[in-house]
Amino acid sequence: MKYKLAIFDMDGTILNTLDDLADSMNHCLRAHDLPERPLQEIRMFLGNGIHWLVECSVPEGTDAETLEKVYQMFLVYYKDHCAIKTRAYEGIPQVLQSLRRAGVLTAVVSNKADYAVKILCGDYFDGLLDFSVGELEGRRRKPYPDSVNAVLEKFRIAKEDAVYIGDSEVDFQTAQNAGLDVIMVGWGFRDEAFLKECGASLVIHDPAKILELIGVPEA
Structure with a gap:
């Protein structure tokens, strides 16, 4: 060999894992009154870790405090929703x-x-x-x-x-x-x-x- x-x-x-990641990301965006992202955009955001996914997914100009809140929510939410459609x-x-x-x-x-x-x-x-x-x-x-x-x-x-x-x-x-x-x-x-x-x-x-x-x- x-x-x-x-x-x-x-x-x-x-x-x-794309669908579960996208569903979790969009849940957290909605919870903070931020616009959702289409599946194919989220697809291209993947690969550099969760924080990068969140940074790319929130609207440009989002303040650091809101970004961190979305990130922390994602960590919790995805843990319980990572194996639904995966x-x-x-x-x-x-x-x-x-x-x-x-x-x-x-x-x-x-x-x-x-x-x-x-x-x-x-x-x-x-x-x-x-x-x-x-x-x-x-x-x-x-x-x-x-x-x-x-x-x-x-x-x-x-x-x-x-x-x-x-x-x-x-x-x-x-x-x-x-x-x-x-x-x-x-x-x-x-x-x-x-x-x-x-x-x-x-x-x-x-x-x-x-x-x-x-x-x-x-x-």
Whole structure:
């Protein structure tokens, strides 16, 4: 096998979380008498963490106090509404099962709040991941390589033995900053043309291709 460790992004890569994120964001905007955002706008705001999502979603010129209130409400509301419409992308659980059977370690590194990462990994991928981590206080989020490096250190895996799999420009930059090979997926929150403009040379559209690129036979 080409790699010993596969590190996945979460939103747009292994889980389609868009509807729950958009519903939660618009609930918090409505609660503060702010205009809602259409789904496709919110789609493009994702990838840089919750605070960035809120910053992009509130109207330009929103005062800092209101922005912070919307952010704090989102943290509470999304915790209870993060698994209503969210679904695993078709084929992803089978890919994770095949990787595990082949002895490849699996991990998730996300800019989503760590509590939500833990909830969703347990709900949708119980027993299929060796480790998961989201945004944590005191640790720089992606595209900084800090969380990726922490996973490498945890498993004592060299960079050349790991691959990062994601769906956005943030994931591509994260892999570059961490010195990892990258597999970009085209079923998530960014389309192939956008990803190639960002520098991605390969964008896949079938989860089974992950197994092929890693060198694991399909089940």
